[in-house]
Amino acid sequence: MRWKIEPDGHDPRQxxxxxxxxxxxxxxxxxxxxxxxxxxxxxxxxxEPSQTVRW
Known part of the structure; x- marks a missing residue:
């Protein structure tokens, strides 16, 4: 398959x-x-589970 340059300059394979x-x-x-x-x-x-947390 040869390279075909589209008019916009990009090849779809790129x-x-x-x-x-x-x-x-x-x-x-x-x-x-x-x-x-x-x-x-x-x-x-x-x-530790034995500790208590006070808010």
Whole structure:
């Protein structure tokens, strides 16, 4: 298939290529997010059930 330049200057395959690259980047980002280990918050505290809280 040869390159066909449209009058507006864009080839439809350029948009397809851009969409494929975007999908690949999204898949990589989601994969990195899902495999990342959760970080512990150092500022969090544990409230014991025997403690009472007064407002």
């Amino acid at each position: 948009i397809d290529l851009l969409a494929i690259v975007a999908i690949i980047l999204i898949v990589i980002a989601v994969g990195h997010f899902m495999t990342e280990h959760p970080k512990r918050h150092l500022t969090s505290s544990f409230v």
